[in-house]
Amino acid sequence: MSSLTFESAGVYHRRAVVRRQYQAHQKVATKQNVTAAAVALIDASTARRQAEADVASKSKRSLAILTSAIFALHAYGYYWISQPGNKEALAKFSPMTIEIAPPPPVEKPKPPEPKLVKVVPQKALPIPDHVPVVNTPAETVSSSANTVAVAVAPPPAPPAPPPAPEPVTEPRGFAGYKNNPAPNYPAVAQRRGLEGTVVLRVKVLATGFPDDVQVSKSSGHIVLDEAAIKAVLSWTFDPAKRGKTPIDGVVSVPIIFKI
Template sequence: MTFARANPALNFPAPLDAMPRRLNRRVAIVLAVLGLHVAAVWALQSGLLRRAMDMVIPVQVLTEMIELPQPVVEPAPPAPPPPVAARTPPKPKPRPIPQPQPQPVAAPEPMPLAPVVPPAPPAPVSIPEPVVAVAAPPAPPAPPAPPRIELPTSNADYLKNPPPPYPPLSKRLGEQGRVVVRIFIQADGTASRAEVKRSSGFERLDQVAVQTVLRWRYVPGKRAGVPEAMWVEAPIDFVLK
């Protein structure tokens, strides 16, 4: 009855409803049962009943029938294979060393007997002569120190030697320079000889210098404190002022 109410298209046609109410109730029930069977057969043939059953299936049944997707579990990566130990090449077996075969030893030949030599007489022992120490000769005496030499000089104040005169002509001509004169001084302090060792470049100045040193007085030269005649050099300057 519920299925018939839910599908109004399966209700019986109007003529059944218009049947007179005086029909027997039992006849009505029989007719209703027959109509239901006819409708069920028709629904099975047309597939309507199956669609209705699909619609009426509770949601809970559908959820129980549908399995939830399970999480995909990735398999663990395979463990790396254990390292293979490097194979060491087998050591070559040492070859057996052939043992040397013993060689036959020849019997030694008998050595000839050496002649017996009588011992030599002992050599005479020489007695060394006594050594006489010879004294070394005395060292020669050291040479005496050279005597002290003092050269003559004309610079003593007490001698009062005048300067050389300047030639007037040399002044007018502007002649000047130094003359080095070599003088031989006697033991009494007088000059016996004089000569020009280095010229001034002017003859007049050289001659005046030689004449002047011959007139001077000198302190004589000395050797070991004793006056002695000797040579000495004296510079003479001619300078215009």
């Protein structure tokens, strides 16, 4: 068992002093670190608030500019509408309508004028020097023994004039005629503002029903052409006639699509 000497007691005391100094130094360092972190947090919070204030200021300026532009547009619109010429232009606008152009009037063909055939009278044939003697039955011979019969060719009959051809009328039919439905204006064409006039060439049978429908003149938009063809295929027409007899015929049907 060793005894505690004065020297060993001094070392222990010095160690305790160093330990207390180290602990005090650690506390000071910890306080400094905490202070630096708090300052950094305060600086970050201050920067964030400043950025939010800048954004709010920019938003207010943008809102003020937008409000001024809206008021300026309203003022210009009111001034434009107040002009007399612009009011007349606005009055010309009308709601969307589909106009179906009626077919052109059918002109009745004029009956052809009869051709005049000029008949040239035949000149009398000269009697030849040597007249042939025709033997006739005894009952037709006159009492004179010197009587002879002369053969004369009759004049040709004039040709009969050709019969006048019967007048031919074209087929007739349009929207609303015999309950024919008007074409549907396609919704996609309405949204895009598509307009145009399509002319259809329709072959109508003697029964009055369309046999073939073709585009003679396009509206410039396939969707409008197809809508017109679909509608006309369900129509009923008055067939073409030769005199009073129904026959097959062809007619042009114009259809106008207008918004």
